[in-house]
Amino acid sequence: xxxxxxxxxxxxxxxxLAIGIFISFRILNIPDLTTEGSFxxxxxxxxxxxxxxHPYFAVLAGCLAGALAGVITGLLTTKCKxxxxxxxxxxxxGLYSINLFVMKGSxxxxxxxxxxxxxxxxxxxxxxxxxVSRLAVIIVLTAVAAVLVAAFFKTRLGLSIRAxxxxxxxxxxxxxxxxxxxxxxxxxxxxxxxxxxxILAQYQDYADISTGSGMLIVGLASVIIGEAFFGxxxxxxxxxxxxxxSTIYRIIITVITKYLITxxxxxxxxxxxxxxxxxxxxxxxxxIKSAFAKFKMKKGGPFGA
Amino acid sequence: MLxxxxxxxxxxxxxxxxxxxxxxLSLAVDSGEFVTVVGSNGAGKxxxxxxxxxxxxxxxxxxxxxxxxxxYLPDFKRARxxxxxxxxxxxxxxxxxxxxxxxALAYSGGxxxxxxxxxxxxxxxxxxxxxxxFGMGLENRMKTKVGLLSGGQRQAVxxxxxxxxxxxxxxxxxxxxxxxxxxxxxxxxxxxxxxxSNNLTTIxxxxxxxxxxxxxxxxxxxxxGKIILDISGEERDKMSLSELLELYSQRSDKVFDNDRMLLxxxxxx
Numbered sequence: 001x002x003x004x005x006x007x008x009x010x011x012x013x014x015x016x017l018a019i020g021i022f023i024s025f026r027i028l029n030i031p032d033l034t035t036e037g038s039f040x041x042x043x044x045x046x047x048x049x050x051x052x053x054h055p056y057f058a059v060l061a062g063c064l065a066g067a068l069a070g071v072i073t074g075l076l077t078t079k080c081k082x083x084x085x086x087x088x089x090x091x092x093x094g095l096y097s098i099n100l101f102v103m104k105g106s107x108x109x110x111x112x113x114x115x116x117x118x119x120x121x122x123x124x125x126x127x128x129x130x131x132v133s134r135l136a137v138i139i140v141l142t143a144v145a146a147v148l149v150a151a152f153f154k155t156r157l158g159l160s161i162r163a164x165x166x167x168x169x170x171x172x173x174x175x176x177x178x179x180x181x182x183x184x185x186x187x188x189x190x191x192x193x194x195x196x197x198x199i200l201a202q203y204q205d206y207a208d209i210s211t212g213s214g215m216l217i218v219g220l221a222s223v224i225i226g227e228a229f230f231g232x233x234x235x236x237x238x239x240x241x242x243x244x245x246s247t248i249y250r251i252i253i254t255v256i257t258k259y260l261i262t263x264x265x266x267x268x269x270x271x272x273x274x275x276x277x278x279x280x281x282x283x284x285x286x287x288i289k290s291a292f293a294k295f296k297m298k299k300g301g302p303f304g305a
Numbered sequence: 306m307l308x309x310x311x312x313x314x315x316x317x318x319x320x321x322x323x324x325x326x327x328x329x330l331s332l333a334v335d336s337g338e339f340v341t342v343v344g345s346n347g348a349g350k351x352x353x354x355x356x357x358x359x360x361x362x363x364x365x366x367x368x369x370x371x372x373x374x375x376x377y378l379p380d381f382k383r384a385r386x387x388x389x390x391x392x393x394x395x396x397x398x399x400x401x402x403x404x405x406x407x408x409a410l411a412y413s414g415g416x417x418x419x420x421x422x423x424x425x426x427x428x429x430x431x432x433x434x435x436x437x438x439f440g441m442g443l444e445n446r447m448k449t450k451v452g453l454l455s456g457g458q459r460q461a462v463x464x465x466x467x468x469x470x471x472x473x474x475x476x477x478x479x480x481x482x483x484x485x486x487x488x489x490x491x492x493x494x495x496x497x498x499x500x501x502s503n504n505l506t507t508i509x510x511x512x513x514x515x516x517x518x519x520x521x522x523x524x525x526x527x528x529x530g531k532i533i534l535d536i537s538g539e540e541r542d543k544m545s546l547s548e549l550l551e552l553y554s555q556r557s558d559k560v561f562d563n564d565r566m567l568l569x570x571x572x573x574x
Contacts, residue, residue: 157419159402159410166399173358173397174411174466175384 005131007254011247013138013199014218018226018242019149020192021219026238027153028165028185030077033088033216035193037095038069040212042194044102047109047207055116059141059198066194067187069095074183099209108208116202134203141199145192146239152188153235161185162235193219217275222246224282249278306506307334307474312356312366314530326352327363328530334474339500339507339521343514345557349530350510354476357508359383371473388467390460390480397463400452404443404462407451408432411466435465439495457488461495468499475500477509481516493520514546524549528557 017039024032046062049055069091076087103109122133152158160176161184171178193215201207226245230237253271314327326349334340342350356363359380368376375383391397398407409423412431429447436444439461443454451459460480467475477496481489493516500507511517517524523537526549533556536544544552 154422154424155420156409156423159406159423160419163399163402163407163410166401167396169391169396170399171410172380173384173389173391175381176410177381 002131003254003258005135007251008247009131009135009138009203011250012135012142012243013196013203014222014250015142015243015246016145016192016196016199017215017219018222018246019146019239020189020196021216022223022238022242023149023185023189023192025220025223026232027162027235028182028189030084030088030186031216031220032073032186032189033085034069034073034091034095034186034190035088035216035219036212036214037092037099038066038190038194038212039197039215040099040209041069041095041102042066042197043201043207043211044099044197044209045194046198047111047201048102048104050111050116050202051109051114053115055114055120055202058202059117059195062198062201063191063195066197067191069194070186070188070190071183073190074186077186078179078182096209103207103209107210108206111202111205111207114205116205117199118202138199138203141195142243145195146243149188149192150236150239157181157184158235214272214275217272217279218249219246221275221278221282222249224279225249228282249275306336306338306371307357307508308332308369309353309356310367310369312368313364314352314356314361315364325530327356329366330531331366332525332532334506334508336506337504338523339505340509340523340525341517341521342508342510342525342527343512343517344527348527350527351478352530353527354389354478354508354510357383357474357476358387358389386473387476388472388474389476390463390467390478392479392482394456394459394463394483397466398451398459401450403448403450404436404454405429405432405447407462408466408469412469431469432465435469438498439465441491455488457484457492460484460492464492464495464499468503468505471503471505473506475505475507477507479510479512482512514549518544518546518549526553526556533557 017035021032021035024030024035042062042065045065046058049058049061072094073084073087073091076082076090077084080087082090100107118134118137121137122128122130125133125136128136153162160171160181163174164171164176164178164181164185168178171181197212200211222245223242224245225248226238226241226243229244229248230241232238253274256274257271309330309332312327312330313325316322316324316326328349330349330353332353342353344350355361357368359375359378359382362377366376367374370383370386399410402410405424409428409432412428432447433444436447441458441461443458443461446454451462454462464480480496481492484492496509497520499505507521509516509521511520518541522541523535524541525532525536526534534549534552
């Protein structure tokens with residue numbers, strides 16, 4: 001039971017990451033590597049402010065830190081005309097030093113015996129078990145973020161962002177500042193990612209500088225799994241499907257680590273390979289489909305074998 | 306209204322591919338005029354539009370719109386008062402957004418309330434009445450993604466997007482050239498209606514000399530980045546197509562290829 005609850009907690013929490021990746025990858029059409037740095041940025045900022053005794057402000061500050069990282073990548077892309085992927089790598093690389101600086105030079109800090117949002121809510125609702133109250137906090141947080149982001153993409157600004165990812169020429173011709181729109185959307189995307197990092201620090205009661213690495217692939221896997229179930233539809237459906245995709249991904253990972261990976265394999269170290277394989281296969285489905293269709297046509301043609 | 310003074314633009318300067326796209330070009334368009342532009346491929350027609358829209362900065366000269374110097378204004382700021390329809394129907398609309406979302410984008414474009422909801426019942430009602438006028442049944446497909454429409458339907462949506470908030474200047478860049486003849490006539494008809502009912506100042510590039518002479522109030526002909534012919538009023542009304550072609554070949558030393566509406570050097574024939 002606690003295994004299921006644990007998977008749900010992580011799955012819904014990483015839904016925040018998936019929402020962020022959905023914005024950058026599906027709406028803006030950019031695989032944004034800033035994610036790797038901004039996730040850790042949110043985590044470190046949140047951990048240090050939590051230790052200082054402000055757990056709620058820590059979550060907000062972590063989120064804003066991610067937005068700032070997004071703004072920097074956005075400015076590098078739009079104003080300095082750097083390729084989006086390279087711009088993301090630059091920000092990510094720079095953030096590694098910043099994150100170390102935020103954590104005062106140590107590569108990990110512990111939040112054990114520190115007041116967190118989770119311990120606070122637990123004390124407030126003593127009738128819930130620990131796992132249930134933690135799940136409740138995570139669901140509320142993700143739901144609020146999902147509703148806010150979904151509403152945001154229904155505004156004029158949100159519509160401009162969607163159009164900018166879809167047809168930049170047209171947006172330029174319709175008097176919208178494309179550069180500003182891109183910067184804002186990267187900020188929103190990385191704010192979601194960093195919010196995930198911020199709450200994760202309090203959830204696991206420690207922060208490690210390397211937590212952010214591989215997050216882009218985790219997010220992509222979640223978005224793609226979600227789309228396998230819901231298809232590619234509007235933004236609101238996309239956001240919901242990203243969160244559900246993240247939950248399914250986490251359940252798959254839990255099952256794999258629990259039952260399929262024997263103790264002789266260092267279980268956690270295989271997770272990244274598994275994620276990479278899932279994303280690799282999912283992204284090649286269109287190519288595989290067309291190759292298969294061509295093969296069938298060849299076979300079925302008048303001169304077919 | 307629109308005034309270009311001695312505008313020049315050279316591409317790939319100081320390379321073997323140097324190309325003078327606009328050569329000391331001056332043009333003044335009065336409010337309410339409907340100018341048609343003809344000329345061979347590479348005459349500088351689209352470059353002229355790009356200069357007016359601010360796609361690039363010109364090398365020399367000045368551009369004025371409504372007595373305001375817009376020579377150095379960035380493109381998206383000019384777009385608030387200039388509407389532009391491209392030849393390629395894919396360029397003017399966002400394929401993954403619905404018809405009503407595309408229209409909402411244009412309807413809201415540039416005004417300050419970026420965080421208001423883009424679609425409200427009043428706006429949707431306006432889109433529906435405007436689309437009904439086209440008689441293409443688009444008013445019943447407002448929630449359809451634009452990517453699923455035909456080229457002509459997309460071009461109709463683009464036209465409405467460019468004019469739903471009437472622009473000071475409407476630029477049409479061979480906007481019917483990629484369509485089949487029937488659809489091309491239909492879009493032309495819609496264009497005339499919109500221009501007339503909003504009394505829009507319009508410049509239209511076309512390869513179709515018939516369209517050029519039958520539409521609008523003034524026709525200019527371009528060659529090698531210059532305006533070589535500028536006719537309006539009675540002179541234009543009386544001019545036959547063959548007279549126009551004769552004038553053209555006199556002034557540019559080329560002849561119009563009637564079949565393909567392309568131009569070839571006279572010496573090559």
